[in-house]
Amino acid sequence: MPDRARRIPEATVARLPVYLRSLAELLDEKESTVSSERLAEMAGVNAAKVRKDLSYLGSYGTRGVGYDVEYLLFQMSRELGLTHDWPVVIMGAGNLGQALANYGGFTERGFPVAALIDADPDKVGRQYHGVQVHHVDELPRLAEEKGIAIGIIATPASAAQAVADQLLEAGIRSILNFAPAVITVPPEASLRKVDLALELQILSFYQQHAPDPAR
Amino acid sequence: MPDRARRIPEATVARLPVYLRSLAELLDEKESTVSSERLAEMAGVNAAKVRKDLSYLGSYGTRGVGYDVEYLLFQMSRELGLTHDWPVVIMGAGNLGQALANYGGFTERGFPVAALIDADPDKVGRQYHGVQVHHVDELPRLAEEKGIAIGIIATPASAAQAVADQLLEAGIRSILNFAPAVITVPPEASLRKVDLALELQILSFYQQHAPDPAR
DNA sequence: ACGACTTTGTGAACGTGTGCACTAGCGGGG
DNA sequence: CCCCGCTAGTGCACACGTTCACAAAGTCGT
Numbered sequence: 001m002p003d004r005a006r007r008i009p010e011a012t013v014a015r016l017p018v019y020l021r022s023l024a025e026l027l028d029e030k031e032s033t034v035s036s037e038r039l040a041e042m043a044g045v046n047a048a049k050v051r052k053d054l055s056y057l058g059s060y061g062t063r064g065v066g067y068d069v070e071y072l073l074f075q076m077s078r079e080l081g082l083t084h085d086w087p088v089v090i091m092g093a094g095n096l097g098q099a100l101a102n103y104g105g106f107t108e109r110g111f112p113v114a115a116l117i118d119a120d121p122d123k124v125g126r127q128y129h130g131v132q133v134h135h136v137d138e139l140p141r142l143a144e145e146k147g148i149a150i151g152i153i154a155t156p157a158s159a160a161q162a163v164a165d166q167l168l169e170a171g172i173r174s175i176l177n178f179a180p181a182v183i184t185v186p187p188e189a190s191l192r193k194v195d196l197a198l199e200l201q202i203l204s205f206y207q208q209h210a211p212d213p214a215r
Numbered sequence: 216m217p218d219r220a221r222r223i224p225e226a227t228v229a230r231l232p233v234y235l236r237s238l239a240e241l242l243d244e245k246e247s248t249v250s251s252e253r254l255a256e257m258a259g260v261n262a263a264k265v266r267k268d269l270s271y272l273g274s275y276g277t278r279g280v281g282y283d284v285e286y287l288l289f290q291m292s293r294e295l296g297l298t299h300d301w302p303v304v305i306m307g308a309g310n311l312g313q314a315l316a317n318y319g320g321f322t323e324r325g326f327p328v329a330a331l332i333d334a335d336p337d338k339v340g341r342q343y344h345g346v347q348v349h350h351v352d353e354l355p356r357l358a359e360e361k362g363i364a365i366g367i368i369a370t371p372a373s374a375a376q377a378v379a380d381q382l383l384e385a386g387i388r389s390i391l392n393f394a395p396a397v398i399t400v401p402p403e404a405s406l407r408k409v410d411l412a413l414e415l416q417i418l419s420f421y422q423q424h425a426p427d428p429a430r
Numbered sequence: 431a432c433g434a435c436t437t438t439g440t441g442a443a444c445g446t447g448t449g450c451a452c453t454a455g456c457g458g459g460g
Numbered sequence: 461c462c463c464c465g466c467t468a469g470t471g472c473a474c475a476c477g478t479t480c481a482c483a484a485a486g487t488c489g490t
Contacts (some may be wrong), residue, residue: 224477
């Protein structure tokens, strides 16, 4: 890595996967190059933003032409660390955990579900969609053996922080939290959250404050 | 509405549900008042931010004391439009749609699932977790009859934009999109998105760029 | 009644992110 | 070979969001 001086802004990082998806579509359509304007339209953003975002990755475009779809796709995959699979572990084999294990979208996109973890002894040993349920004590061993670097929290809110701590303990420092609870992690760890009720409540706010209260 | 001069920033709106949850916890613990500092800790943010955010709702605190938990809870619920239920419709009765219908968390938090919609005639008429599957043609009627104001898109990416258009057509202007696709809506509509693979890819980026490449 | 203490509400500085508008540079046609 | 058109890359101004620091305003004990 020659110069890692240029730090990529968080907002840009969050958009990279959207560009990636657009590029994959373009490749499907056998488009060999794409302009920032086209890519912007597909990603639902401003063209200047696309150019600035891509410039953080390097100068991969050609003036007067655009970006080479395949090359940019490769470079971006590399930057996002998507050149190999990232096995994930799902914490909590309840409703949500089972649904996530059952959801094929993860494996398909390079995040195979390596294991489910649950505290309930009745669930340990069972399988959901081909994924084995293990006891939490086995987490460190599994993490090591299967090279798990990402943990998904699908427990009730009350258990979320404890489960996060267990993940960190097992050396897993990237966490995706589905539980409706605030959890804190040390600065060297990454945390993202998905809260369905929260999203609906935000929609409710804007619905409530809509100019024309339709219903 | 006397003065609606003070517009609430988007970033603040996104935090209100987190405060709301914290306040509900405090009420459970029979705490009658709470300081901005305590609330900040529970919500995982800075105390000054809490005060500024709450100040957009009005001057509901008492200097030297803090905020009255019950009163603030009420005011915030009112502001978020959570004083009544918001029935939702789930578009797409596939894997994800079924899982969402099955997930009790929505109803519990005031967003009952009023209907599932699917294009597949084999699925129409079936029930999942007590929720009836209807054909898309019935959407306008259902929306009207059941007072549905929020639509959840749980279709494949390829159908997402068309389904969003159908929702808008039926007068539903608040949309939560689970499909991994960019969709556009007119400015009077609200759109939020939840993309699981995208979140994992962001985690992958930071994992890739971690100071100590653990594994 | 007053002073010490606590905590809110907010002005102001700062940092991050966005978008315009311009420059730099490449490709293609004559 | 040169000029024209097109598009990437980027400096700059602006908007938005965050955080600090402090004054205002209340409580509580004496």
